[in-house]
Amino acid sequence: MKKEIIAGILLSLIAFLGYSGYDVIPIIIIIGMGTFLYFLLEKKGVLGNHSFGVAVNNNDVGFDEIGGQNPAKQEIQEALEFMRQLDKFKSMGIRPIKGILLTGPPGTGKTLLAKASATYTDSVFITASGSEFIEMYAGVGAQRVRSLFQSAKKQAKKLKKKSAVIFIDEIEVIGGKRGSHSSHLEYDQTLNQLLVEMDGMKSDQELQILLMGATNRIDLLDDALLRPGRFDRIINVDLPDVAGRLQILKIHAANKPMAEDVDLSAIAKETFGFSGAQLESLCNEAAIYAMREQSALIKPRHLKEAIDKVMMGEKAEKAPTKEEKKRIAYHESGHALISEIMAEKSVAYVTITSRGKALGYMRQTPASDIYLYTKEYLEKQINIALAGAIAEEIIFGSKSSGSLNDFKQAVKLARQIIECGLSGLGIIDNDSIPKQLISDEVKKIIKTQEGFTENELKKRISVLHHMAEILLEHEYISGEQLHQILKKHHDKEIRATAHI
Secondary structure, three states: HHHHHHHHHHHHHHHHHHHHOOOOOOHHHHHHHHHHHHHHHHHHOOOOOOOOOEOOOOOOOOOOOOOOOOOHHHHHHHHHHHHHOOHHHHOOOOOOOOOEEEEOOOOOOHHHHHHHHHHOOEEEEEEEEEHHOOOOOOOHHHHHHHHHHHHHHHHHHOOOOOOOEEEOOOOOOHEOOOOOOOOHHHHHHHHHHHHHHHHHOOOOOOOEEEEEEOOOOOHEEOHHHHHOOEEEEEEEEEOOHHHHHHHHHHHHHHHHHHOOOOOHHHHHOOOOOOOOOHHHHHHHHHHHHHOHHHHHHHHHHHHHHHHHHHHHHOOOOOOHHHHHHHHHHHHHHHHHHHHHOOOOOOOOEEEOOOEEOOOOOOEOOOOOOOOOOOOOHHOOOOHHHHHHHHHHHHHHOOOOOOHHHHHHHHHHHHHHHHHHHOEEEEEOOOOOOOHHHHHHHHHHHHHHHHHHHHHHHHHHHHHHHHHHHHHHHOOOHHHHOOOOOOHHHHHHHHHHEEEE
């Protein structure tokens, strides 16, 4: 309204001066340039009119709708009780928690937890991304931080709420260690303003404000931001374990027509390392596959296909030559065969169908989520990584460039053995030990496992041929089918030995 009044006054003034005989063209040009500059600065946020995402919480996201993060939810709810029972906490002399920092990999539900916090406390929810605060203009970031907190207060009063939750995603953009941006002091000014605003959050205000931040790079944050009195709670929102994955799958499968033979617990076991976002995508992709087939129900094969889609991408249009296809079949058979030798029923699926950048792949099913690795376990993983290339060499007399990623994985695992003090070098200091010594030890580990893998594959060459034939004909072998193939060959060997 103020803009309209000022515009009306200026137009009246120009009209009056023109009627009085003055040359108003210079005045019009000056006003026009000033108006253009005003709107340009306003758009860039310099004039403090930057708007942030404001959401009126209608209980659309609750903690019960977030699966796989029970420890994080419990810790957050405990912190939020201060906002729900302010008088009780004040009587004990407990100061308010000003900030909660959520850390963890992308897709684990940090934003959902912030939204649920606003629902739990019946608060206004205001969200912004760290990248929204930084511009090339000096002082813009600091102004936008002030605007963010002012917006929280304004919206809470407007909606008659007693509290507001401010959520800043990618907070490492504005909360990075001061001095790390030597050529851009705008970052430091923005962080300083955020610290000032957090220090100004008092418990005796009519309005309570809670700042929640999210990052997957806590190592980049300035120490001043992490100290008690600012971000009082630092909560890890990690990738879900098998029980958490099952809980998430049940949430996202609840509104989808699942067939009776769908076993979500089996899917949870096959999706080790999946985030909540990936599990949601998995259920969605499975529904899309079912719809493509005009199936009224989502069947196990749709979910299996969706796992591959989320992990590897859509099926590629690559058309390998007949010779390449045969090489890929033996390569993937080698991976799968050694995996089954190392751990029975560890293979979920092996295929020579191209997805993404992979010409073929073997997907494992871990018996359980593993977080501590022994030397034996790491060596077995090296065997599996090398098996594809060694199978190629046994059959064709040479390796191929398709083994590049396998070799990188094998070297990475060998280095992990060394760095954990599990190699012949014993416990080492990575910074002082000669690189050549580490390189020689990596070669030694790889060479030893190559010999073992080659020996195991040659002992089972008939199985390798059988698997490759099936892949060339059908393009895939399921884990259960592979288990039956190995059992059949094993029984055959026992009978042959008994006959001798």
